[in-house]
Amino acid sequence: MEDSTNTLLKRLDLNRPGLEKVKASADNPAKAAKELLAYYRARKSVKHPVNRADRKKSRSKYAIARDIKIANDALKHVFITQSSYPPHFVGKDIDWSTNPVPDHEWIWQLHRMYFWDAMARAYWHTGDEKYASEWFAQLQDWVHKNPRDDKHKFAWRRIEAGIRGHAWMGLYQRFLDSPSFTPEVLVAFLNSCHDHASFLVERFTPENHGLMEAEGAAFIAIMFPEFKDAKKWRDKSIRHLNAEIKKQVRPDGHQVEQTLGYHAGCIRWFAQTWELAKMNGLEKAFGSEYANRLEKMCEVLMKLGLPDGSSAQFGDTTSPVRVRSVLTKWAGVFGRRDFLYVATAGKEGTKPKQTAYALTDSGFYSMRSGWDEKAVCLILKCGPGPFWHCQPDNGTFELYAAGRRLMPDSGTYIYHGDPAGRKWFKQTRVHQTLTLDGKNSDYKPALRLWKPGKNLDVLVVENGSYKNLTHRRAVLFVKKKFFVLVDEAIGKAGGDVDLHFQLAPSQAVFDRALPSVRTDFKKGSNVLIRSLAQKAMVLRKENGQVSFKYGQKQPRPAFRFRINKTSGTPAVRFVTLVVPYEGKVPETKISLVGSPAPGAGRIELDVTVGAVTARIGYDLKNKKAWIR
């Protein structure tokens, strides 16, 4: 204790106002530590989103049943780490190196100690000191058993250190006023904070990890300006955030990793330090462009969110983003009435003016019939890559109608521990797009036409999916009711050209004569997918899987239309009706007007779906689209 207090005192600027008594006791470490604790308990100059003054009024309304359960388990050393795995007993004497599953995420997330946050919430909720005293014991145990050396790399991955740096500041706020928060706990805690911040600012990992690392260092630096190095840590981490928001956020607002899950995470990781800085009068460290980029990031959630407040799950999005709760917060910060409308499902605010959006830098597009939950909505992705969290799925889409995600993306499934499983979910051919011989596609996106309109929205994108084979996909949203897809494989490559579709878990009804496939939900919305019949085209079932939660998967209907393309054929084409409906299956008709060659860039079609009959078309050369 004496040595560690002396180490800490050397790390602090004892000449700061308020630390006079600590300085005067420097040759008596026990007394100095006691004075330091008294200083921090009395200190009012630093603010944090968790306000210590709220402790008493938080009683009985600060934790949910799940927090209490996690906290009570944690008292017994039964820990939840990656939330998809069951709680696990780590020993009476905690073994911080244990990993009961073949997935590294388990031990990595053990060292994020999310269960400590549950203990802190349970503490404020119940006022029971057992949560505080157990936290102090576990904190000291962790610090003692996990020095930063080569034997403890599992505890000191940079991202976990960053996550701890941020989380521990909230724990400190909740536990500081506990009578069992002793000078000894303070010394161990502050020394570990110093170890964390000095480690984190050595270098920041690229992409989203680096944001959490900078956040952790900045939080420690802002919360504890008494450290001699605090300003250096603060400057370096805020400089990183300022630079990264320009680098990681495309002009259209989407984060570069191309997944809404990480996009929403990055909003948080960019915002939290900015907010803490604002609370503490340090906002000048962020330029005005920083807030503009953050607002633009929030717009992405409004533009790409599904009508029920969930989101599509392209790339590594292990569960849908809760768009409404994110937009509720940012509607207030940025004074955005349109965010408020989407956040409150139309109860407040102003309806967004558009129903179709093109995010042309990231290659995300949305078309919807309206802003109510009953709306039809299609989100398509055709953007740049690769990134670790991104999948080779250009051209793919999710379809939502009237409360149901009828054609959800396959999802992520898992990061580590099942390489074959992870690989399966990343494949191009398990997406709603086109493949050549079932192989994974490249990332070479291009936008060819974007014509949103009252009765017809038209999007035409291309992807240079394979050497000598471009996938061109046109999406025509007819009268805000149904979609016509025109998919063309253009180029001299030959092989099996497959157009894949996957449905929500359900029973699918196949009609090989039409050919068509549809879902068969007894209640709510369904989708019918009908392809324009061609002699050379074959419909087949495929293996379908979908994951809605990390580590979990389930079967679902999947199928493909195949045309074998010889290398002498310049292009092949599929024309597909995608019809969401409720009640009885609508009558459909589809035919080409004239005989335009596949890949010609101009096409006209006659379509009938139920009571709607229309002649629709587009012309890439003249950049035109029409409906009659």
Ligand code: CA
């Ligand atoms: Ca996917």
